[in-house]
Amino acid sequence: MKLYSIKGGIKLKQNKFADANIINTLPVLDGELFYYPLSNSFCNNSIPVVEKGAVVKAGDVIAKASETGFSIDIHSSVDGIVEDVTQIKHSKLMHTEGIIIKASEQSGDYSKLAPTKDIVDTIKNAGILGMGGAGFPSYVKFFSSKSKVDTLIINASESEPYLTCDQSILINKADELIETILFIQKELDIKRVIVALEGNTTEQTDKLKQLAKDNSIDIAELPRKYPYSGEKQLIYVLLGRTVKKGELPSSVNVMIQNVSTIYGIYEAIKKSKPVIDRVITVSGDIDNHQNIVVKMGTTVRSLLEKLNLDPEKYNRIILGGLMTGTSIADLDVPILKTVSSILLLNDKSKNHEEEACARCGRCIDVCVMGLSPTGIKNSIMQGDIGQAIDDDIMSCIECGCCSYVCISHRKLMESIQYAKNFLVKDHIAATENDKAVGGK
Amino acid sequence: MSSFLMKLPPHQHGKYETKYTFFILSAAMLPAILFSIFYYGYRMLFAYILTMGVCSFTEWVYESIKYKKDYLERFLEFKGSVTAALIVMTLPPILPYYVYVVAALIASIIAKQLFGGFGRNVYNPAITGRIAVLVGYSSLMSTFYLPTSNILENGLFNITTVPIDAISMATTLTAAKETVASGGTLPILMTDTWLPSFLGFIPGAAGEVSALALLIGGALILITRIGAWRIPFACLTTFLVLATVFWYFNQGYVLDPITQVLSGGIILGSFFMATDFVTSPLYSKGKIIFGIGCGALAIMIRIFSSYPEGIGFSILLMNSLVPLIDRYTKPRSFGG
Numbered sequence: 003m004k005l006y007s008i009k010g011g012i013k014l015k016q017n018k019f020a021d022a023n024i025i026n027t028l029p030v031l032d033g034e035l036f037y038y039p040l041s042n043s044f045c046n047n048s049i050p051v052v053e054k055g056a057v058v059k060a061g062d063v064i065a066k067a068s069e070t071g072f073s074i075d076i077h078s079s080v081d082g083i084v085e086d087v088t089q090i091k092h093s094k095l096m097h098t099e100g101i102i103i104k105a106s107e108q109s110g111d112y113s114k115l116a117p118t119k120d121i122v123d124t125i126k127n128a129g130i131l132g133m134g135g136a137g138f139p140s141y142v143k144f145f146s147s148k149s150k151v152d153t154l155i156i157n158a159s160e161s162e163p164y165l166t167c168d169q170s171i172l173i174n175k176a177d178e179l180i181e182t183i184l185f186i187q188k189e190l191d192i193k194r195v196i197v198a199l200e201g202n203t204t205e206q207t208d209k210l211k212q213l214a215k216d217n218s219i220d221i222a223e224l225p226r227k228y229p230y231s232g233e234k235q236l237i238y239v240l241l242g243r244t245v246k247k248g249e250l251p252s253s254v255n256v257m258i259q260n261v262s263t264i265y266g267i268y269e270a271i272k273k274s275k276p277v278i279d280r281v282i283t284v285s286g287d288i289d290n291h292q293n294i295v296v297k298m299g300t301t302v303r304s305l306l307e308k309l310n311l312d313p314e315k316y317n318r319i320i321l322g323g324l325m326t327g328t329s330i331a332d333l334d335v336p337i338l339k340t341v342s343s344i345l346l347l348n349d350k351s352k353n354h355e356e357e358a359c360a361r362c363g364r365c366i367d368v369c370v371m372g373l374s375p376t377g378i379k380n381s382i383m384q385g386d387i388g389q390a391i392d393d394d395i396m397s398c399i400e401c402g403c404c405s406y407v408c409i410s411h412r413k414l415m416e417s418i419q420y421a422k423n424f425l426v427k428d429h430i431a432a433t434e435n436d437k438a439v440g441g442k
Numbered sequence: 443m444s445s446f447l448m449k450l451p452p453h454q455h456g457k458y459e460t461k462y463t464f465f466i467l468s469a470a471m472l473p474a475i476l477f478s479i480f481y482y483g484y485r486m487l488f489a490y491i492l493t494m495g496v497c498s499f500t501e502w503v504y505e506s507i508k509y510k511k512d513y514l515e516r517f518l519e520f521k522g523s524v525t526a527a528l529i530v531m532t533l534p535p536i537l538p539y540y541v542y543v544v545a546a547l548i549a550s551i552i553a554k555q556l557f558g559g560f561g562r563n564v565y566n567p568a569i570t571g572r573i574a575v576l577v578g579y580s581s582l583m584s585t586f587y588l589p590t591s592n593i594l595e596n597g598l599f600n601i602t603t604v605p606i607d608a609i610s611m612a613t614t615l616t617a618a619k620e621t622v623a624s625g626g627t628l629p630i631l632m633t634d635t636w637l638p639s640f641l642g643f644i645p646g647a648a649g650e651v652s653a654l655a656l657l658i659g660g661a662l663i664l665i666t667r668i669g670a671w672r673i674p675f676a677c678l679t680t681f682l683v684l685a686t687v688f689w690y691f692n693q694g695y696v697l698d699p700i701t702q703v704l705s706g707g708i709i710l711g712s713f714f715m716a717t718d719f720v721t722s723p724l725y726s727k728g729k730i731i732f733g734i735g736c737g738a739l740a741i742m743i744r745i746f747s748s749y750p751e752g753i754g755f756s757i758l759l760m761n762s763l764v765p766l767i768d769r770y771t772k773p774r775s776f777g778g
Contacts, residue, residue: 012456163454234777247778318447325452331445349447351455358561360460362719363670372776374724377768394775402452409460410561416450 003196003222006242008235010370011227012403014163014325020283020291022169022206027295028308030080030108036299037090037336038076039100040065043137045074050101056084061112061276064101067126072139074129079278079297080105093321093328093335103299114274121189121271122148128270129277129339133262134231135322137340140263144190146250147257152193154186157236158261159200161228162323164285165343168261169207170293171281172199175265176210180217182268192257196220196240198231228325229401233258235370247397262342283343284309287316296337302344303333311346318347325402354411365404365414371397375404375414382421387429390421398422464524466668470659471527471714477655478648481589482535482608486648489530489542496546497522497529504555522550528568528714531649532707532754533575534586536608541579545571565761566721569754576754586613586645611645614705615750618697627694632701639704650707660713669717672726676733677712677740678703684741696745708740711753721761728764728771735760 040048048065058064058078065076082105090100118124126141134157156179160168171179183195197214199207199221214221222240224230234245236258243254251258259267262280269275278298285291288311296305302321306313313319313333320327321341337344365375373394381389395418404414479486501522529545549571557563576583587608612620614635618628638644642652650656663669685699703709716722716736723732736756743752 014454238776244777247775249777313446316446318449318453320453322451324454327451327453329447329449329451329453331448345453347453349453353449354455357460358559360463360561360719361722361724362463363724364458366724366773370776372773372778374772376724377772393772394778397775397778400451406452406454407456407458409458409463411455411459413450415452419450 003220003240005222005224006239008230008239008370009372010368010403011230011235012368012406013226014161014228016226017163017285018166018169019164020166020170020285020293022166022173022293025170025174025281025293025295028297028300028305030105030297031304031308032105032107034080034105034304035085035301036078036080036082036103036105036297037100037301037334038064038078038103038299039090039092039095039098039336039338040076041092041095041098042131042338043094043340045072045131045137045139047071048073048076050087050099052084052087052101054084054086058082058084058103059109059111059113060278061114064103072142074131074139074141075127075276076101077129077276077278077298078103079299081108082106091332091335093330093338093341112275112278115270115276117274121186124270125267127276128266130263130266130270131277131339132260133266133280133339133342134260135326135340135342137338140259140267143250143252143257143259146252148190150252150255151190151257152255153241153257154183154190154192154195155236155240155256155258156183156195156197156261156264157231157233157258159198159224159231159236161200161226161231162325164345165283165323166285167281167283167293167342170283171261171265172210173206175268176207176213178268178272179210179261179264180213180219182264182271183219184217185271186259186264186267190257194220196222198222198224198236198240200224200226200231229370229399229403232370232399232401234399247394277339280339280341282337282341284311284346285343286320286345287348288346298339299336301334301336302330305337305344306333306346313346316346316348318345318349320345320347325406326400356412357410359412360410362409364407364409368403368407370401370403371399373398375418376412378421379412379414379417382417382425387421387425388433391426391429395422395426463668466662466666467524467714468527470662470668471524471531471649473655473658474531474649474652474710475527477642477652478531478535481642481651482587482648483589486530486535489537489539489648490527492539493526493530493542493546494523496543497526497550500547500550500555504551504559508559522546522554525549525554525567525571527649529571531710532568532572532647534583535648536587537582541575541582544578545575547571548574561720563720564764565758566715566718569715569758573754573758584616585610586616586647587611588645613646613750614639614644614697614701615744619748619750622695628697630693631698635701636704639701644705646705647707650710653704653709656709656713660709663713663717669713669719670722670726670729672729673716673722673733673736674712676730677716677737678708680734680737681708681712681741684738688741688745702741702744706744706751707753708737711740711757712736715753716757716760721764723764723767723771725768725771725773727773728767731767731771732760732764735763 047068050065067073082103085102085104092098122144130140132138402415549567553567553570554563588611589608685702689696739756740753
C-alpha cells in the first residue's frame with residue numbers, strides 16, 4: 003500500500019518488553035475498594051443513580067450520562083456494595099466527584115446491556131471511550147460519522163515505548179476484531195477499511211493479516227516513527243487527506259478507531275458487555291513485564307500489590323506512555339478506560355534547568371503539525387496569548403516531540419499544554435468581553 | 443510512603459544537549475585549527491589558548507553575576523570556546539597577543555553578554571570581535587604572511603618569526619584589488635592558484651586558508667545536523683552564481699569564481715558563522731533567504747567596495763534582519 007510521507011516525528015527507543023502473546027487477568031479480592039470518577043478528560047458530570055449501601059452487580063449502571071455536553075454512563079466493574087459517593091482522587095484532575103464500591107464475592111457474571119436497534123446507542127450505553135489515551139467519546143464519533151464516512155481506519159500502531167497492549171489484542175483477538183470491523187463496515191456502509199500496523203510487528207500478527215486479506219481489508223505498515231499514529235497524521239499518511247484546523251476526521255469522511263476501542267465495541271455488541279475492564283501493559287524497570295486485564299476502578303496500589311511489585315523500589319510511576327502519560331504521586335488513583343499502561347521507572351536522570359533557547363530549530367523540524375513550539379512558548383512567556391493563538395497553538399497534538407529534542411531542556415510541550423488548558427480560554431473570554439464593552 | 447518524582451510529560455529526553463552540539467562544533471573546527479597550528483607554528487596554539495581563556499573567563503564571570511551563584515562547573519564547559527576559536531581563525535596569523543584579547547573581550551562582553559547572554563545575542567560575537575579589531579588595528583589586519591617552513595621543519599617550540607620563517611605577502615584578494623586599482627589586468631582564469639588555495643598553502647587569515655580542512659569540518663556539521671544545510675548551500679550557490687556573472691561581464695578585472703570561493707573567508711563564514719543557531723533565522727524558508735543574502739552581499743562587497751573581503755560584514759548585516767525574516771517566514775501549520 004502506498005504511504006504518503008509526512009514531515010517531522012522522532013525515532014524512539016522501543017523497549018517493548020511485555021510479551022504480547024499472553025494476556026493475564028487480575029483477580030478481584032473481597033473487600034477491595036474500587037473508585038469510579040464521574041468526570042474524565044472529555045466526558046463530564048455523569049449523575050450518580052446509586053446511594054450509599056446499595057448492592058450492585060458488575061455491569062450495573064451506577065451513574066447516568068447527563069444531558070449537557072459529552073457524557074457517558076458509568077458501570078460498576080464488580081459485584082459489591084456502594085461504600086460512598088464522595089470526592090475521590092483522579093490521576094489528571096487531582097480530585098473529582100466519584101463513587102466508591104467495596105467488592106464482595108464475585109459471581110463472575112455481569113448485567114447485560116439492554117438491547118438497542120442502533121449501534122450508536124449500544125456504544126453510548128456501553129460507555130465506550132477512545133481507549134488510545136485521549137478518551138474522546140466513541141458514540142460522538144459514530145454519530146458524526148453516520149452515512150458520511152467512506153473509510154474506516156483501525157489505529158493499531160503503538161508508537162509509544164513499552165506499550166504492547168494493543169498488539170496483544172491484535173494477536174489474541176484477531177477473529178473478534180475482524181468480526182467487529184465487518185459489522186461496523188456493514189452498519190455504517192463504509193467502502194474501505196485500513197488496519198494501520200506499526201512496521202515490523204513480526205510474524206505474530208500473521209493471523210490478523212491473513213484474516214484481513216480474506217475479508218478484503220487493507221493492511222498498512224507504518225514506519226516506526228513517533229507520532230505517526232496521531233489522528234491527523236495517520237489520515238494523511240494513509241490517504242493523503244488533510245484534516246483542516248479545528249475539524250474532526252469526519253470532515254474528510256474518515257473514522258479512526260483504536261484497536262482497544264474496537265475490542266470494547268465487540269464486547270458491547272456481541273456480548274452485551276459494557277466497558278468494565280481493559281488490557282493494560284505493566285512495564286518499565288521491572289522484571290515481570292506483562293499485559294493484563296484490569297477491572298475499571300482498580301487502584302494502582304492494589305494492582306501493584308497483586309502483582310507483587312514493591313512501589314518503594316521505584317521513584318516514578320507513570321499512567322500511560324512515556325511521551326504522553328501522567329506521572330502520579332499517589333497510589334490510590336484508579337485505573338480508568340483511557341489508561342493503557344503503568345510504567346514503574348527508576349529515573350536517575352538529572353532534573354535539568356531550562357536554559358535560554360539556542361534557536362537551533364529542532365523543535366520545528368520534529369513538529370508533525372508544522373508549528374513553531376519555541377515561538378509559541380516565547381509568546382506564552384511574554385504573556386502574548388493572542389500571538390500564540392495566531393500561531394495555531396490549538397493545533398498542537400501534545401505529542402511531546404519538541405520537549406524531547408530540545409537541546410536547552412526547555413519545557414515546550416508542558417508550557418503549550420498549560421496555555422491550551424487555561425490561558426487560551428481566559429484570553430478568548432477577555433477579548434470577547436472587550437469587544438462587547440467597546441461595542442457600547 | 444515513598445514519594446514519587448512528579449514530572450509533566452514527556453518523561454524522557456533525547457540525547458542532544460547544548461553541550462554535545464558545542465562539542466561537535468568544536469570537533470568540526472579541529473581540522474582547520476590543526477592546519478593553522480601546523481602551518482603557522484606553535485604561536486597559533488598560544489593564540490587559541492589565550493583567546494579561549496579570555497572568553498571562558500568572561501562567560502563564567504557573567505554567569506556567576508547573573509545567577510548569583512559560583513558556576514565553576516560552567517567554567518569547565520568552556521562555553522565561549524567556539525567563539526574564541528572563530529576569532530583566532532578569522533584574524534591574520536602573526537599578531538601581537540593583545541589584539542586577540544581585545545577581540546575576545548569585545549566579542550564576549552559587548553556582542554554577547556550585554557545582549558543577555560547565550561541565546562539572546564543579535565550579532566554573531568566572533569564576527570563582531572573580528573570587525574572591531576579590523577577597524578581598530580587596520581594596518582595589522584592587512585598584513586598577511588606566507589610561511590616558508592612549517593612546524594615539522596621548525597620544531598615544535600620554535601616560534602614563527604618574520605622574515606626568517608615567513609614572508610609578508612598580500613592575499614590573493616588584496617593583490618587582485620591592487621592590480622586592478624593600479625591599472626593592470628588579471629588573468630582570466632587563475633588556474634595556478636587553485637590547488638594551493640584548496641589545500642591552504644597561501645597567505646590569509648589563520649583558519650581560512652585551507653578550504654579542504656574547512657570542508658571536512660563542514661561535512662561533519664551537515665552530517666550530524668548541527669548546522670542547517672540550507673544556509674551554507676544557499677550562501678555558496680548565490681555567491682558562485684553572482685561571482686560567475688560578474689566575472690563573465692568583467693573579464694580581466696574580476697577574479698574567476700573558483701579563485702573567489704577558494705580564497706578569503708567565504709567557506710569558513712558560510713559553514714561555521716552563518717549557521718550559528720542564535721543569530722540565524724529559525725524557519726527553513728528564512729534560512730534560505732538568509733543564506734542568499736549572505737552570499738550576495740559578500741560577493742558585492744568584494745567587488746564593489748574598497749574592502750577585499752566582505753563575508754563578515756554581510757553576515758552581520760543579515761544578522762540584523764533575522765527578526766524581520768523570522769516574522770515573515772513562519773511555516774503554515776498542518777491543515778491550517
